[in-house]
Amino acid sequence: MAVKDFIRERFFPHIWCPGCGHGIVLNSLLRAVESLGMSKNEIVMVSGIGCSSRISGYLDFHTLHTIHGRALAFATGVKLSRPELNLIVPMGDGDALAIGGNHFIHAARRNIDLTAIVMNNRIYGMTGGQFSPLSGCGVMATTAPFATVDAGFDVVELARAAGATFVARSTAYHVQQLTKLLRDAILHEGFSVVEVLTQCPTYFGRRNKMGGAVEMLKWFKENTTPVGSKAKAENPALIERGIFVQKEMPEYCKAYDQVIERAQKGKK
Numbered sequence: 001m002a003v004k005d006f007i008r009e010r011f012f013p014h015i016w017c018p019g020c021g022h023g024i025v026l027n028s029l030l031r032a033v034e035s036l037g038m039s040k041n042e043i044v045m046v047s048g049i050g051c052s053s054r055i056s057g058y059l060d061f062h063t064l065h066t067i068h069g070r071a072l073a074f075a076t077g078v079k080l081s082r083p084e085l086n087l088i089v090p091m092g093d094g095d096a097l098a099i100g101g102n103h104f105i106h107a108a109r110r111n112i113d114l115t116a117i118v119m120n121n122r123i124y125g126m127t128g129g130q131f132s133p134l135s136g137c138g139v140m141a142t143t144a145p146f147a148t149v150d151a152g153f154d155v156v157e158l159a160r161a162a163g164a165t166f167v168a169r170s171t172a173y174h175v176q177q178l179t180k181l182l183r184d185a186i187l188h189e190g191f192s193v194v195e196v197l198t199q200c201p202t203y204f205g206r207r208n209k210m211g212g213a214v215e216m217l218k219w220f221k222e223n224t225t226p227v228g229s230k231a232k233a234e235n236p237a238l239i240e241r242g243i244f245v246q247k248e249m250p251e252y253c254k255a256y257d258q259v260i261e262r263a264q265k266g267k268k
């Protein structure tokens with residue numbers, strides 16, 4: 001399997017708990033990259049801190065494992081200095097939308113050509129199960145032993161409103177769709193966001209009595225539906241999967257190059 005060439009075997013076994021969905025995302029991402037025929041030298045993966053962010057250690061791309069919540073800021077710097085490279089930024093829900101929420105909306109607003117993957121397990125996995133801005137209301141967490149009272153963000157609506165030009169969602173159950181969406185997101189020129197609902201049986205599943213990994217994956221199967229389906233009209237509680245936004249807008253690095261050109265010519 002050619003994908004094996006993309007893995008740093010020396011860092012295995014990985015740190016993820018048995019049944020964690022993050023490994024499924026890693027697998028889908030590798031298949032997406034392989035299907036694009038990209039060389040690993042053309043890819044830079046930038047991550048922050050979290051179970052999800054550890055993915056950058058396991059892949060033999062150019063990788064930067066940075067600080068919690070700041071992956072998009074580092075990635076913006078890399079992309080502006082080397083726009084010919086493909087930047088992939090995997091993040092946890094806390095990383096992307098709690099401490100990193102401001103970076104997220106501004107990267108979307110600028111339409112810089114990065115692929116942001118939000119690995120949404122609705123909990124802070126690495127630090128022991130605190131609730132995140134994507135946990136939603138009525139969720140048990142170590143920091144909410146009597147359940148949360150905060151509503152969660154809808155990543156798709158947030159990314160859309162902030163200006164992302166490609167926005168999609170899938171789950172760790174729907175691996176073929178996920179692979180395709182990751183491929184489309186990498187190909188898209190502009191800020192692309194793929195939200196992946198992924199299971200954390202250890203902290204989210206156990207506390208919320210959702211069962212183990214298999215039951216959580218079944219939950220994704222039974223509680224999601226393709227975007228625009230009839231099922232959603234009949235049952236508004238279903239979570240939609242698919243592509244929500246796909247449009248062309250001026251890309252930030254290209255627009256910035258034009259500013260440099262104008263400055264060099266001395267023209268306003």
Ligand SMILES: Cc1ncc(C[n+]2csc(CCOP(=O)(O)OP(=O)(O)O)c2C)c(N)n1
Nearest residue numbers: 049050051052068092093094095124125126
């Ligand atoms: C500035 C800073 N604040 C807090 C932490 C502690 N910390 C590390 S990972 C993490 C949250 C991880 O949750 P998430 O981003 O959702 O990813 P997951 O582990 O669930 O994949 C926190 C709070 C840190 N490393 N740095």
